[in-house]
Amino acid sequence: MKGDMAMEHNKSLIRKIQMDCPLCDRIHEIEVRTRMTNIIIRGEEVEYEETYFLCPNSDKEEQEFVTGQMENENLLKARNAYRRNHGLLTTDEIIAIRKVYGLSQVDLAKLLGWGEATISRYESKAIQDETYDTMLRLIKENPYAVLDFIQKNGEKFSKRKKLELKQRIMDHLNEEGKEFLQRKSLESEYVDYQEPCDENGYRLLDIDKLETIISYIAKRVTHLYKVRLMKMLWYADALFFKEHGIAMTGLVYCHDDMGALPIGHYQIVGLEKVNTKMEEEYEYTKYHFLPNDKLDESILSDQEKDVLDRVINKFISFNAQEIVRYMHKETAYIKTKDGEVIPFCLAKEIKRL
Ligand SMILES: [Zn+2]
Numbered sequence: 001m002k003g004d005m006a007m008e009h010n011k012s013l014i015r016k017i018q019m020d021c022p023l024c025d026r027i028h029e030i031e032v033r034t035r036m037t038n039i040i041i042r043g044e045e046v047e048y049e050e051t052y053f054l055c056p057n058s059d060k061e062e063q064e065f066v067t068g069q070m071e072n073e074n075l076l077k078a079r080n081a082y083r084r085n086h087g088l089l090t091t092d093e094i095i096a097i098r099k100v101y102g103l104s105q106v107d108l109a110k111l112l113g114w115g116e117a118t119i120s121r122y123e124s125k126a127i128q129d130e131t132y133d134t135m136l137r138l139i140k141e142n143p144y145a146v147l148d149f150i151q152k153n154g155e156k157f158s159k160r161k162k163l164e165l166k167q168r169i170m171d172h173l174n175e176e177g178k179e180f181l182q183r184k185s186l187e188s189e190y191v192d193y194q195e196p197c198d199e200n201g202y203r204l205l206d207i208d209k210l211e212t213i214i215s216y217i218a219k220r221v222t223h224l225y226k227v228r229l230m231k232m233l234w235y236a237d238a239l240f241f242k243e244h245g246i247a248m249t250g251l252v253y254c255h256d257d258m259g260a261l262p263i264g265h266y267q268i269v270g271l272e273k274v275n276t277k278m279e280e281e282y283e284y285t286k287y288h289f290l291p292n293d294k295l296d297e298s299i300l301s302d303q304e305k306d307v308l309d310r311v312i313n314k315f316i317s318f319n320a321q322e323i324v325r326y327m328h329k330e331t332a333y334i335k336t337k338d339g340e341v342i343p344f345c346l347a348k349e350i351k352r353l
Pocket residue numbers: 021022023024025028055056057058
């Protein structure tokens with residue numbers, strides 16, 4: 001029992017530092033510790049991790065203390081815990097939005113038509129209201145919205161500043177804007193599938209994961225073209241569903257001559273982070289899928305990678321016709337008609353891979 005308690009106590013020890021101890025009034029070794037604690041914010045109990053100093057030389061009653069800076073950081077953590085509980089942007093997320101567009105606290109506040117100190121307060125001591133949070137999210141997700149705000153609140157900036165801001169946003173748009181538009185276009189194909197259901201394998205479309213999965217397959221399969229990739233995506237989703245009761249990507253697949261084909265397949269090929277090379281062959285254009293090294297495979301779980309590896313191993317030596325012929329023998333294909341959505345209750349009956 002004593003041992004357990006000592007361990008429990010040790011867990012929170014972060015490091016030891018030499019400092020001027022206000023309790024002993026001399027320089028000696030002080031422990032920096034953390035622990036979970038509660039605080040009331042806006043009438044609500046919030047749990048967060050606080051950091052404090054502990055003087056091992058003082059008696060048990062009065063051996064803890066905090067500095068002013070530490071207290072501020074603790075409060076910041078508490079407020080961020082509250083924000084997370086309420087689905088509001090945390091301080092770091094607000095700072096990240098500013099950094100993406102290269103805006104100072106004052107510039108961002110002026111841009112959104114707020115008081116000049118508003119952003120500074122949100123980054124240090126106040127929790128934003130939901131309306132403010134919504135506006136921040138809007139510009140986080142949509143660089144075009146930032147241009148709208150420059151149009152609307154531009155008179156708050158000098159002419160030179162306004163031009164400079166516009167240029168910075170345009171640069172950002174060139175990088176992120178295309179991806180944004182293509183994502184919106186793919187998402188619009190999925191408006192009927194905003195709830196988990198048998199058609200999407202009880203998973204909402206996850207474009208980040210889809211892009212990463214395509215890159216993952218392309219890295220391991222050379223000469224990866226559209227027909228084979230689309231089939232492999234279906235097999236990966238079907239197998240994952242069979243084993244885990246949920247699909248991986250959230251794609252909805254239809255019965256097509258060539259097997260399963262996801263809704264929005266043109267948009268998928270067009271996604272900025274899906275690396276394709278157009279190749280002309282006779283009368284038509286082929287899309288050669290290549291890996292995208294900028295995508296982080298660690299967003300895929302071990303279970304997901306395992307399923308992908310098995311699908312890749314199975315079909316790596318198949319050509320397009322072979323994989324199409326293989327898919328034609330699946331129950332999911334036989335029991336659906338041309339153009340119909342292939343439900344996952346049928347997909348899970350795939351042959352053993
Ligand atoms: Zn001391």
